[in-house]
Amino acid sequence: MKYILALDQGTTSSRAILFDQHGQNIATAQKEFKQHYPQSGWVEHDADEIWSSQISVASEVLARTQLSTANIAAIGITNQRETVIVWDRHTGKPICNAIVWQDRRTASFCEQLVADGHEAAFKQKTGLRLDPYFSGTKIRWIIDNIKDARKRADAGDLMCGTVDTWLIYNLSGRTLHVTDSTNASRTLLYNIHTKQWDADLLSILNIPQSMLPEVKPSSDVYGMTSGTHLGNPLPIAGIAGDQQAALFGQMCTTPGMIKSTYGTGCFMLVNTGDTAITSNNNLLTTIAWEINGQTTYALEGSIFIGGAVVQWLRDGLGLIKSAPEIESLATSVPNTGGLYLVPAFAGLGAPYWDPYARGIMIGISRGTTSAHIARAALEAIAYQVDDVMHAMATDADIDIPEMRVDGGACANNLLMQFQADLLGIPVIRPKVQETTALGAAYLAGLAVGYWKNQNEIAGQWAIDRTFEPTISPAQANTYRAGWQKAVSRSRNWDQSS
Numbered sequence: 426m427k428y429i430l431a432l433d434q435g436t437t438s439s440r441a442i443l444f445d446q447h448g449q450n451i452a453t454a455q456k457e458f459k460q461h462y463p464q465s466g467w468v469e470h471d472a473d474e475i476w477s478s479q480i481s482v483a484s485e486v487l488a489r490t491q492l493s494t495a496n497i498a499a500i501g502i503t504n505q506r507e508t509v510i511v512w513d514r515h516t517g518k519p520i521c522n523a524i525v526w527q528d529r530r531t532a533s534f535c536e537q538l539v540a541d542g543h544e545a546a547f548k549q550k551t552g553l554r555l556d557p558y559f560s561g562t563k564i565r566w567i568i569d570n571i572k573d574a575r576k577r578a579d580a581g582d583l584m585c586g587t588v589d590t591w592l593i594y595n596l597s598g599r600t601l602h603v604t605d606s607t608n609a610s611r612t613l614l615y616n617i618h619t620k621q622w623d624a625d626l627l628s629i630l631n632i633p634q635s636m637l638p639e640v641k642p643s644s645d646v647y648g649m650t651s652g653t654h655l656g657n658p659l660p661i662a663g664i665a666g667d668q669q670a671a672l673f674g675q676m677c678t679t680p681g682m683i684k685s686t687y688g689t690g691c692f693m694l695v696n697t698g699d700t701a702i703t704s705n706n707n708l709l710t711t712i713a714w715e716i717n718g719q720t721t722y723a724l725e726g727s728i729f730i731g732g733a734v735v736q737w738l739r740d741g742l743g744l745i746k747s748a749p750e751i752e753s754l755a756t757s758v759p760n761t762g763g764l765y766l767v768p769a770f771a772g773l774g775a776p777y778w779d780p781y782a783r784g785i786m787i788g789i790s791r792g793t794t795s796a797h798i799a800r801a802a803l804e805a806i807a808y809q810v811d812d813v814m815h816a817m818a819t820d821a822d823i824d825i826p827e828m829r830v831d832g833g834a835c836a837n838n839l840l841m842q843f844q845a846d847l848l849g850i851p852v853i854r855p856k857v858q859e860t861t862a863l864g865a866a867y868l869a870g871l872a873v874g875y876w877k878n879q880n881e882i883a884g885q886w887a888i889d890r891t892f893e894p895t896i897s898p899a900q901a902n903t904y905r906a907g908w909q910k911a912v913s914r915s916r917n918w919d920q921s922s
């Protein structure tokens with residue numbers, strides 16, 4: 426028997442999962458690693474710890490199943506996106522900590538770029554906003570702020586990459602310097618239409634192209650592991666950023682297919698086929714994957730606070746002891762009694778992008794109880810997803826027939842039912858919910874012929890439960906109008922940030 430080894434390098438932990446030919450999870454190993462917060466708004470990881478935690482879980486999962494590399498057909502990699510690492514080309518040593526996607530240190534630089542009139546060019550070429558979230562300004566920060574980095578960068582002595590690149594560089598014994606187009610499309614440096622590093626954007630950010638990896642398809646044999654880490658050399662054959670991998674793992678492979686991941690935040694991607702649609706509603710345009718010379722695009726909306734509002738009820742308010750408990754508390758009342766909770770704890774993400782919004786509860790009456798708050802918290806997750814869905818439908822002008830869901834909070838039946846009610850389309854929860862790692866495994870397996878084609882894989886996707894809408898569109902509109910009013914009250918609140 427042969428398996429695919431998926432390496433899922435996330436923001437808080439590194440995981441390794443073995444999948445069999447039916448797409449079933451055979452074994453998982455996971456290791457958390459340290460988060461570094463050197464200053465307010467800064468988030469860093471130790472790049473060596475990213476690597477050591479990832480390689481140790483890969484070894485662990487093989488040891489635990491008593492499998493050797495002879496039993497592995499290929500390795501697929503999926504990763505936290507946008508996080509960047511810069512290292513010395515000669516020693517392979519990082520020159521500083523990785524700057525993580527959440528890090529806001531380049532906010533003023535981004536504002537300066539906007540003031541200098543560069544926003545339109547970046548949006549047109551990369552599909553992204555000039556926001557510190559993306560990799561480009563983080564690389565520039567490192568070049569400007571780490572001792573001698575500018576000199577070494579200009580001399581060609583430094584390499585950089587997102588986490589996929591860093592892992593493959595190390596897995597290959599420092600011989601491969603590659604990424605895939607999904608990760609490249611999150612850097613602010615990659616033209617998603619011409620599929621090349623963009624000379625103009627590199628020049629605006631003053632980043633030498635010699636630092637950047639070669640961009641490859643998402644499903645391709647990039648090279649072999651060096652044989653020093655896991656045993657005999659293995660093909661490294663799939664790469665995708667985590668949200669794109671989840672879209673593929675959910676088999677959202679035709680235009681209009683959409684997935685929503687309900688984790689700490691919510692991430693929604695809709696497949697737009699071979700068209701890169703420019704958003705007029707504050708969504709991002711991104712590459713979903715590149716397979717067999719064909720590029721598939723997606724529109725993306727990120728919501729900062731999803732399941733995190735449930736954590737706030739648990740840890741901040743103490744209304745529940747565990748996240749799943751919210752469902753019984755919320756179900757103990759038939760509705761919110763007119764209460765709305767807007768969890769703009771860190772501003773609002775898509776489609777508002779309002780850093781000055783702050784959380785509010787509104788519509789509180791003498792009869793409001795903790796159960797109403799619990800229900801309003803769950804509904805708030807669904808309302809935010811509904812907002813993004815409307816932005817997507819408007820931008821893409823395509824029929825979205827259903828929504829596939831994954832992530833921790835999709836276990837909540839009340840939330841999923843309310844989501845279907847609001848959207849007016851079925852919400853479908855699959856049996857396998859580790860869609861991120863599965864997507865990476867699929868990409869790798871396709872490249873080495875472990876699976877013949879996408880049709881074979883699509884047959885493996887199976888439904889756990891479908892939630893059908895139960896209210897009329899008019900009723901949904903009434904709910905939505907209340908939500909919109911509440912959102913308008915939350916906006917433009919914190920003038921200090």
Ligand code: ADP
Nearest residue numbers: 688689732733735736748749832833834836837
């Ligand atoms: P991440 O990958 O972002 O760490 P997960 O996919 O593991 O997130 O999901 C964890 C999130 O889901 C937490 O924010 C938690 O509050 C929420 N969550 C977990 N179970 C439930 C539940 N039954 N109902 C609502 N929220 C839940």
